[in-house]
Amino acid sequence: MSYPHLTAVASLQSALTETEFDALIVLASDFNHPELSTLAVVLQTAAQVDQRIGQQLASLPCSLVPGQRLILAPIGTLDRDYDDVRSYADAAKQAIQVAKDMGAKAPLLWVEPQQSPLYQQAAAVSYLAMCQALWQPLEGREVVGEEKLEPVQRIGLCGIAAEQAEELMAIEAGRRLARDLAGTEPERMSALNFAAYCQEAFAGSAVQVEVVTDIATLQRDYPLMMAVARSSLAVKRHHPAVIRLSYNPDGAVAQTLLLAGKGLVYDTGGADLKVGGSMAGMSRDKGGGAAVAGFMLAIAGLKPQGIKVVAEIGAVRNSIGSDAFVPDEVLTSHAGVRVRIGNTDAEGRLVLADLLSHLREQALNEVTPQIFSIATLTGHAARAVGPYTALVENGPARLLQLASTLQQQGDIWGDPCEISRSRREDFQFIQAKSAAEDVLSCNNAASSVTVRGHQFPMAFLVEASGLSAHGQHQAKPIPYLHLDIAGSGVDGGDWIHGKPSAAPILALLASTLSS
Known part of the structure; x- marks a missing residue:
């Protein structure tokens, strides 16, 4: 049972020349962030000819990044009352699919940090969302092969410690x-x-x-x-x-x-x-x-x-x-409670x-x-x-x-x-409807049309x-x-x-x- 190994990377700049990665995915609301300064000219040039830059997911060749594959995934607005960290997850899922389609097997991920406590786990959420998107059904993997269906073997994540990487992999294993x-x-x-x-x-x-x-x-x-x-x-x-x-x-x-x-x-x-x-x-x-x-x-x-x-x-x-x-059977639970069956x-x-x-x-x-x-x-x-x-x-x-x-x-x-x-x-x-039972399991209508059907x-x-x-x-x-x-x-x-x-x-x- 495999999933993308997570590698902790100290900083984006330190990893741009690493040969173990073959693409760079950037998740950000602002592609003018100081940590992206090395890519500033490339991004400005691309924005002049591609209106998707900063507005929707875009990919382009770039000699300055691993594998010469650059994927830009905007996360959109984060300051509305109803915004939450799933904006990162949504962008991450789309981006990793593009990376996979481009042939990348070990993308590097940089996630724009935010000051708000609501987004304190944005980087972790992004990695986990990528794993969610990459997962393929067990019965398919057993027949076709995991390496073919799930070719992404490694994800590098900037700005986390090795200990956190191990913890996130333990979570993803579960x-x-x-x-x-x-x-x-x-x-x-x-x-x-x-x-x-x-x-x-x-x-x-x-x-x-x-x-x-x-x-x-x-x-x-x-x-x-x-x-x-x-x-x-x-x-x-x-x-x-x-x-x-x-x-x-x-x-x-x-x-x-x-x-x-x-x-x-x-x-x-x-x-x-x-x-x-x-x-x-x-x-x-x-x-x-x-x-x-x-x-x-x-x-x-x-x-x-x-x-x-x-x-x-x-x-x-x-x-x-x-x-x-x-229905109508009366069964006794492990706790000794008599249950009348309302619907099987x-x-x-x-x-x-x-x-x-x-x-x-x-x-x-x-x-x-x-x-x-x-x-x-x-x-x-x-x-x-x-x-x-x-x-x-x-x-x-x-x-x-x-x-x-x-x-x-x-x-x-x-x-x-x-x-x-x-x-x-x-x-x-x-409540029991007769002396024959202690409790009724349910009514005989679908829960979706029953008042307080999940309570x-x-x-x-x-x-x-x-x-x-x-x-x-x-x-x-x-x-x-x-x-x-x-x-x-x-x-x-x-x-x-x-x-x-x-x-x-x-x-x-x-x-x-x-x-």
């Missing part, structure tokens, strides 16, 4: 794993193959991997998840798995993070079958589990001190068949509820625990907040301002989030997992934050063909490491 897991078709990345890919990725790392595949054990310990898996059990290669990942730092633990990831490797909708062409793209319903795995691989590379991290991913296929679970296409919350119940039990014995769930959970999140991660927190998390911190860091790193409140109407919505599922997760006993006014409060990435999980919201974005890894990492 994001690449997340894209591979989320973006790969359902047979190559079945539940069992998902687990095997994780085992391979974490081999020899600081993260320990445990995979549970025994059906009897899963049925006992993850009853809601196994209801989702029930119809898949007839096909051995479609069997489910729970992947448990653990990172223990050297020295004392000051903070414990526990993450649950939805890994629906394919979602037919089950008995509530997806129709009208809406099933295409459902091999990417594992984006939450993929993001959790990617976060853990980044943690393995960064090795933060004082932070313990434990994750559980439920990898499962929601198949249609004679043994599929159906609301399967992700069932998987998460059991995972969260296990993490809740562990949290009671950990140092300052915080629990997170990450999932491509609802179409409503994409409808409500567009290409942003939706954050819904419980009372203890709100007191710690977990969502606010995540949102602030996401803005700085180009991984933006929107905050939603958990309200009493959400808990009223999933009420968090209420269900709290109730079905037993986290309802750990609110801010109770004896043992546990902060819990739910992240719905249905809108942010792929570039452009195209769940069929768009590239997985690896959201919300950057926001979560930055929030974790800044605390």
